[in-house]
Amino acid sequence: MEKEKVNTLLLVSTLVATVTFAAAFTLPAGYNSSGTDSGIVTMLRDKGFHIFVFCDSIAMYSSIIATVALIWAQLGxxxxxxxxxxxxxxxxxxxxxxxxxxxxxxxxxxxxxLRWLSTAVLVMGITFLAMLSVILIPLCTPITPSNRIYRYISYYPFYLVALATGN
Incomplete structure (x- = not known):
């Protein structure tokens, strides 16, 4: 059973590393094609682009660490x-x-x-990230404490998300 978990997580972590690697080279808005800035990203000075780069880098390195740890897990x-x-x-x-x-x-x-569309994307993204946090935080804590308050905080939001999605 544990080996199956390791293999599944290894597949997921490898896919995350692949996707984040590809995102690093297929940047939003592309590259400058001429002039002294040829080959430089067009949105280099945009703060949103900085967030993109930091998040992509952290995702890449985190997935590599997870992949290496899971390879170690297969040693027996x-x-x-x-x-x-x-x-x-x-x-x-x-x-x-x-x-x-x-x-x-x-x-x-x-x-x-397009202001309305970028706002809609941001609201959807923040909503999704909040739901993802509710699901991921309990999964990422290795040991569930016996504290009742923590159990309610970690269990019921996950249960509500599962009910909302019909699972």
């Missing part, structure tokens, strides 16, 4: 497997969250000239 030692799983799940959660932020920032940048 059960204690190492559990430690690697705890580490990998936390970093994969960060990678998924940052990848979602990267998507929101990139889409916001590409539609930024």
């Amino acid at each position: 030692d059960f204690t190492l497997l559990l430690d690697a799983l705890n580490l990998a799940v936390s970093f994969l959660g960060v990678a998924l969250f940052m990848m979602s932020m990267t998507f929101t920032a990139g889409l916001f940048l590409t539609v930024s000239k």
Whole structure:
């Protein structure tokens, strides 16, 4: 059972690394094609682009750490497997969250000239990220404490999201 978890998480972390790697080279708005800035990103000075780059970088590095930890988990030692799983799940959660932020920032940048659409993209992105946080935070904490307040905070929002989606 644990090996199946490791293999599934390894696949997901590798896919996240692949997507974030590709996003780093297919930047929003492209590159300058002529002049002294040839080959430089057109939105280099835009703060939204800075957010895009930071989030994409964090997602890439987090997914690489998760991937390496999961490769270590396959060595056969059960204690190492559990430690690697705890580490990998936390970093994969960060990678998924940052990848979602990267998507929101990139889409916001590409539609930024149309105010209503960029606002709609931002509102949808923030709403999704809030829902994702509710789901990921309990998953990324390796041990659920016996504190009742924490259990309510971590369980019921997840339950409400599951009910809302019909699962």
